[in-house]
Amino acid sequence: MAKKASFRLFVIGASSGGHSAVKAALANIPADINAAFLVVIHSGYNTISNFVKHLSGRTSLKVVQASHNLEIEAGTVYISIPDKHLVVQDGVMLLSYGPRENLFRPSIDALFRSAAVTYKNQCMGILLSGRLNDGTAGLEAIKDCGGLTMIQNPETAEFEEMPLFAQQHMVIDFIVNVEDISAVIDEISMDDLPPEKEAPVHLIRENAIATNLKSDVIATESLGDRVPLSCPECKGVLWEMKNSNIVRYRCHIGHSYTEEALVESKDNGLEEALWIALRTLEEKRMLLLKIISDYKKRNLSQLVLSYENKLEEVLRHINQIRKVMQLEKQ
Incomplete structure (x- = not known):
């Protein structure tokens, strides 16, 4: 008797060009896959409900709009809503009005980091078409917690900046053309899980700040060093984050930026x-x-x-x- 595949959580981030990329990436996923999909797309207020309908007609998976305290179930795609971070904790998703990261709420980094800390080696982060560089720090967090990483091939992405930035700053497990992502996801879902890792303390602390569970100067000082720069949103002091290959800044309120952002x-x-x-x-x-x-x-x-x-x-x-x-x- 074949061994039942372990549950996986695939977290997907995209920005410009992201709607078509997500549709292509999830087009051929089987409905009985033992995995769930959480999707953050930087988009306007009036696009989400329409996108849920469009995606439902392109995939065998169940597609729903994310909602607070909703339990995560296999075979389902959950789409983020505007102006709320989508994060996960203890098998449910939370919608948080936490501080913006890289100018965005919802932030891809916020979702990826929470998934990394919660699901560890059961998690895979997928970064698709988009501008700027939200998502790379989140992929790094997933890697540090034992999960896998994938980016859309920057050479064939509609907007290459997001996946290319990730490729330039870390080792990516899979670099795939968007039309081939479904097949790779299906294969990965049947493979054994990667080796288990404990979530690093600094990621647990940063995740608490980002999800608005903890926000104070002492917590932020433990994560980085003060720099002579101010936060553009709250005008507070910024700290340069440690333990990362990516130069990032965060204030004690929780606003977070890469250098480019x-x-x-x-x-x-x-x-x-x-x-x-x-x-x-x-x-x-x-x-x-x-x-x-x-x-x-x-x-x-x-x-x-x-x-x-x-x-x-x-x-x-x-x-x-x-x-x-x-x-x-x-």
Whole structure:
């Protein structure tokens, strides 16, 4: 009698180009597979329910939208919802309004890390098409806990950045074209589990912060070293994380960034600051024009001249900011 395959948890992350990649990856999975699939896709608020319907018509697996405290069952695909982290704990999924990671909620890293700590060698992380680099730290966590890792072949991915970043920063177990992923998943689900590993303490601690179970300075200091940088979201101090081949930063609230995501966030913050400055100067220009008009009516020529000089200075600043913002957009 054949040995029953051990239960597996496949966690899948994708961003740009991810909807079509997920559909292709799960197209030919048998319905009786002894495995469950949790999927995080960076997407808008109005896309999830439609995607559940579309995916249901492309796979034999049951496809449902993730919900809080829902038990994880074999033969089922669970799709994340917008603005909530999807994480796992003790055989159930949790929806957490925890801090954003790499500018996203839901975050692929948050799902992968929680799955790594909970399921260890029963877990496999799969990173598909997408921009930036959410997911690599999560794959690293899965590897450190005894699980397996797979990426979509960057050379054939619609958007190569996410899988390519993972390939460049760690050893990946499987690099597969998206149309072949179903067959590889089916084979892996029938193989013996990899050797067991204990989850490293630093991953357990970071997982607690990310799932909003623990958030304090002392916990964060145990995971990294303070750096002279501030968190773009909460303006708190950042720590550079230890025990990783990927340079990452985290604040004590729990916001987390790779170097590339931190630069992207700083760029967004700079653009926002420029818009605020431009709006303030435009408002000042309108006030100056009103004052000049009032003084002209009262024949106060000296005051008119003074405020016209101030107006020229404001207009010069407005033009300078507009030039900078046009350069930023190029």
